[in-house]
Amino acid sequence: MNAIYPGSFDPITFGHLDIIERGCRLFDQVYVAVLRNPNKQPMFSVQERLEQIAKAIAHLPNAQVDSFEGLTVNYARQRQAGAILRGLRVLSDFELELQMANTNKTLASDLETVFLTTSTEYSFLSSSLVKEVARFGGNVEHFVPSHVAAALYDQFHPVVE
Numbered sequence: 340m341n342a343i344y345p346g347s348f349d350p351i352t353f354g355h356l357d358i359i360e361r362g363c364r365l366f367d368q369v370y371v372a373v374l375r376n377p378n379k380q381p382m383f384s385v386q387e388r389l390e391q392i393a394k395a396i397a398h399l400p401n402a403q404v405d406s407f408e409g410l411t412v413n414y415a416r417q418r419q420a421g422a423i424l425r426g427l428r429v430l431s432d433f434e435l436e437l438q439m440a441n442t443n444k445t446l447a448s449d450l451e452t453v454f455l456t457t458s459t460e461y462s463f464l465s466s467s468l469v470k471e472v473a474r475f476g477g478n479v480e481h482f483v484p485s486h487v488a489a490a491l492y493d494q495f496h497p498v499v500e
């Protein structure tokens with residue numbers, strides 16, 4: 340069975356990678372799918388995020404990066420996925436995740452949402468938190484892959500020609 344792992348990944352964190360690596364042990368193929376959302380102003384472009392994710396999952400032979408827009412259930416069908424993979428960090432994640440899972444179940448009754456609880460060491464982690472730490476010059480090396488840490492540094496320390 341294939342799974343999709345949809346998200347904004349702005350940027351990808353070790354929390355996301357924890358879910359992806361464990362999902363790769365459960366599913367034949369995991370599509371790490373960046374949602375192209377024109378209503379949001381991400382820090383990194385879709386292309387930048389695709390490249391960041393591709394490098395982060397290069398060690399996983401059955402994971403691949405992708406992007407999509409519109410309904411998650413339509414993208415899942417396009418990728419012939421039987422599951423939507425989601426991570427749960429803390430109880431506060433559950434309410435929105437439950438709403439999305441029930442919506443998707445109503446739209447596509449043959450599509451399951453599979454939740455994995457993140458490892459406790461990453462349960463506090465979010466892309467927003469990482470960007471705030473980087474914004475104020477904090478060390479993010481324990482939160483994101485080194486290439487993502489470098490991209491965050493460049494965001495806040497632009498080279499002046």
Ligand SMILES: O=C(O)c1ccc2[nH]nc(Br)c2c1
Nearest residue numbers: 354355426427428457465466
């Ligand atoms: O980085 C985020 O914003 C974010 C949100 C929701 C999340 N659920 N599981 C994980 Br890992 C996760 C990460």
